[in-house]
Amino acid sequence: MMATAIEFKNVKKSYGSKVVLDEFCLSVSQGEFVTIIGSSGCGKTTVLKMVNGLIQPSGGDILINGQSIRQMDMIALRRNIGYAIQGSVLFPHMTVEQNISYVPSLLNKKDKQKTKSAVSKWMRIVGLDEELRGRYPYELSGGQQQRVGIARALAASPDILLMDEPFGAVDEITRGQLQDELHQIYHKTGITVLFVTHDISEALKLGTKILVMDQGKIQQYGTPQELLQHPATPFVDHLVEKERRYCRMPEEQLIHCQYSGVNDSST
Numbered sequence: 001m002m003a004t005a006i007e008f009k010n011v012k013k014s015y016g017s018k019v020v021l022d023e024f025c026l027s028v029s030q031g032e033f034v035t036i037i038g039s040s041g042c043g044k045t046t047v048l049k050m051v052n053g054l055i056q057p058s059g060g061d062i063l064i065n066g067q068s069i070r071q072m073d074m075i076a077l078r079r080n081i082g083y084a085i086q087g088s089v090l091f092p093h094m095t096v097e098q099n100i101s102y103v104p105s106l107l108n109k110k111d112k113q114k115t116k117s118a119v120s121k122w123m124r125i126v127g128l129d130e131e132l133r134g135r136y137p138y139e140l141s142g143g144q145q146q147r148v149g150i151a152r153a154l155a156a157s158p159d160i161l162l163m164d165e166p167f168g169a170v171d172e173i174t175r176g177q178l179q180d181e182l183h184q185i186y187h188k189t190g191i192t193v194l195f196v197t198h199d200i201s202e203a204l205k206l207g208t209k210i211l212v213m214d215q216g217k218i219q220q221y222g223t224p225q226e227l228l229q230h231p232a233t234p235f236v237d238h239l240v241e242k243e244r245r246y247c248r249m250p251e252e253q254l255i256h257c258q259y260s261g262v263n264d265s266s267t
């Protein structure tokens with residue numbers, strides 16, 4: 001049984017009189033890749049930003065590795081949590097290298113060479129060409145900027161990575177490549193990921209678990225298979241309907257279905 005990385009305990013969040021989350025409970029195990037999907041305005045970004053303290057809960061508590069974030073130093077907390085969001089959030093006056101090395105250079109102040117090789121390593125991992133090192137964000141394509149953003153989030157070696165529609169602004173091909181790269185990084189590092197998306201295929205492809213939300217309520221929290229095979233509510237059923245229609249069954253499973261069909265009719 002894996003330890004719990006993130007826990008929401010009866011969390012409440014309201015803006016004025018508008019209640020966004022009420023008695024929200026969620027437990028994320030270490031090393032889990034959780035994709036969060038749901039109707040617009042249901043509170044996905046709010047959930048994400050509460051993990052790194054960008055938004056304070058109105059009630060309840062949030063624990064990171066068993067410790068309440070109320071008792072944590074916000075700087076230490078954020079240093080341990082990577083954050084990547086849609087579009088470019090790079091420092092515009094800094095080169096690719098300076099953007100990626102921002103946190104590592106704070107951490108290994110004296111050892112410049114260590115930071116340099118860390119930059120090369122992360123550029124390679126997210127699929128950025130070495131020659132882009134000295135360029136400024138405005139000299140990069142949207143997909144390249146997105147890769148730099150992810151490299152920067154990962155270069156701080158966080159235990160937890162929060163991603164808010166990080167691939168929302170790129171074309172289909174780049175999106176597919178970034179998804180594959182993120183999937184590999186996740187498997188290599190064993191990092192815990194919370195990933196907000198609007199795209200159910202992306203949620204099913206990347207998530208080891210998917211959190212489906214509607215109107216501040218959890219509709220289902222389960223594996224891709226559980227969602228596809230046992231949708232908990234009509235909302236989830238509707239969400240995965242198309243995916244189920246297009247998802248190709250592995251041949252063994254098809255054969256199994258046919259066999260059980262034959263058995264059924266013969267008994």
Ligand SMILES: Nc1ncnc2c1ncn2[C@@H]1O[C@H](COP(=O)(O)OP(=O)(O)OP(=O)(O)O)[C@@H](O)[C@H]1O
Pocket residue numbers: 015020039040041042043044045046047
């Ligand atoms: N600072 C704020 N003040 C008032 N209302 C807010 C504030 N931030 C968010 N909200 C409201 O809270 C609700 C949840 O917002 P949130 O950004 O978490 O939703 P979301 O699920 O991420 O939405 P989307 O999918 O559209 O990005 C929305 O109705 C939003 O309008």
